[in-house]
Amino acid sequence: MASTGHLCLVMQRLPGESLEKLWPHLTEGEKLAVCTRLKNAFNFLRNLPSPGFYGGIGRTPLPHHFFWDSAKSPAICGPFNSEAELNAGIVRKLRQQSKENGGYMNQKVEFYERHLDDVLSGHDSVFSHSDLQRKNVLVHRHAGAIISVAIVDWEDAGWYPSYWEYCLEFATALWVDDWPKRLEDAIAPWPCEAAVFRMLYQELYF
Incomplete structure (x- = not known):
């Protein structure tokens, strides 16, 4: 059948409860089981062949x-052909924000321009969910057993540097419970990159 040019969104209702709601009530074994399921899912995503760029699906x-x-x-938005281009895009956005606010951050932008490639380089383009908050994880339990773990809300998904998933959650986590620690059971930690990314995130949003 020939394409009509229409974009269709296929949706499915999934059983389960939000991990954000469930987390305080889970046992240590249940938390490990959930994180193991998440790890398997992200290992599958990381094994998807890279298209050779950093951007949205379809080179957007x-x-x-x-x-x-x-x-x-x-x-600024991409897609980017290399990590160096992506880093340059981040610097351009910082410079734009500084300009819109009277140049308050010009000196720091120059710092990032000089050094960002030194600390954020050598990371493959991998498919990432890009919003791994607990509210976006559904856990289906029955009779005390974990039946399934599903990740929802894929609107920010795309091809990002391999550190992205962990560092984004590191920068936005509230750090009020053991979730940031447990997250390392699900996705590989990038502590050095996380420190730099937290600085960048703070520059842009605080």
Whole structure:
């Protein structure tokens, strides 16, 4: 059948409860079981062949708001052919934000321009969910057993540097319970990159 050009969204109702709601009531064994299921899911995603760029599906701009630009400039939004181009896009966004606020951050932007490639380089393009909050994980339990673990809300998914998934959650986590520690059971930690990314996130959103 020939394509009509219409975009269709296929949705499915999944059983389960939000991990955000369940987490305080789970046993240590249940938490490990959930994180193991998540690890298997992310291992599958990481094994998807990279298309050789950093961007959204179909070589579109990166969908995460970290790369949002009102003018939709590819130099900020992507897609990017290399990690160095992606880093340059982050610097451009910082410079744009500084300019819009009277140049308050010009000196720090120059710092990032000089050094960002030194600390954020050598990371493969991998498929990432890009919003791994507990509210986006559904856990189906029955008779005390974990039946299934599903990840929902894929609107920010795309091809990001391999550190992205962990570092984004590191930067946005509230750090009020053991979730950040347990997260390392699900996705590989990138502690050095996380420290740099937390700085960048703070520059853009605080």
